[in-house]
Amino acid sequence: xxxxxxxxxxxxxxxxxxxxxxxxxxxxxxxxxxxxxxxxxxxxxxxxxxxxxxxxxxxxxxxxxxxxxxxxxxxxxxxxxxxxxxxxxxxxxxxxxxxxxxxxxxxxxxxxxxxxxxxxxxxxxxxxxxxxxxxxxxxxxxxxxxxxxxxxxxxxxxxxxxxxxxxxxxxxxxxxxxxxxxxxxxxxxxxxxxxxxxxxxxxxxxxxxxxxxxxx
Numbered sequence: 001x002x003x004x005x006x007x008x009x010x011x012x013x014x015x016x017x018x019x020x021x022x023x024x025x026x027x028x029x030x031x032x033x034x035x036x037x038x039x040x041x042x043x044x045x046x047x048x049x050x051x052x053x054x055x056x057x058x059x060x061x062x063x064x065x066x067x068x069x070x071x072x073x074x075x076x077x078x079x080x081x082x083x084x085x086x087x088x089x090x091x092x093x094x095x096x097x098x099x100x101x102x103x104x105x106x107x108x109x110x111x112x113x114x115x116x117x118x119x120x121x122x123x124x125x126x127x128x129x130x131x132x133x134x135x136x137x138x139x140x141x142x143x144x145x146x147x148x149x150x151x152x153x154x155x156x157x158x159x160x161x162x163x164x165x166x167x168x169x170x171x172x173x174x175x176x177x178x179x180x181x182x183x184x185x186x187x188x189x190x191x192x193x194x195x196x197x198x199x200x201x202x203x204x205x206x207x208x209x210x211x212x213x214x215x216x
Contacts, residue, residue, distance in 0.1 A: 020060030165204030
């Protein structure tokens with residue numbers, strides 16, 4: 001009778017879904033993952049959530065406009081998602097509004113770094129460029145500080161910054177609130193000083209993060 005032979009070790013298979021309109025990117029990533037036999041790459045252009053059963057989703061932000069990216073990011077529930085082929089500012093804006101994004105891989109990232117990032121995310125970690133981490137940390141500190149001083153703003157200051165956050169100019173805000181442009185500018189200046197914000201867009205985002213758009 002032959003001795004029992006233990007089966008050869010089979011590494012766990014990780015299914016990775018690439019959302020991209022680029023066949024070239026698909027080919028490039030397959031080459032990058034050639035030395036990762038435990039990873040299987042599946043390419044989709046217009047996915048439906050029920051068709052995506054993956055350990056990780058890679059969203060090629062260069063293939064879709066911002067609205068499409070936001071729509072896709074909201075579809076995959078608890079499935080880890082990473083942005084690839086991204087520009088720094090583009091990635092920052094998406095991560096700020098979708099903090100569940102697990103990773104960001106910029107264009108022209110070396111193969112070794114790409115593979116390391118994929119392995120880190122498959123192991124349950126996050127993979128974000130250093131400068132993006134620093135930017136997000138600065139943003140977190142701003143929000144924490146704003147939380148402490150937000151009550152120091154008057155109702156009118158909150159209202160004006162909230163309207164500024166909706167894209168209204170000082171003139172448009174003045175017309176809506178029946179105030180002069182000079183008065184609007186004065187309120188904005190005082191509010192930014194209290195918040196420690198450098199411009200009205202930054203101040204507006206801090207206010208909206210705490211009180212929402214509906215400030216009456």
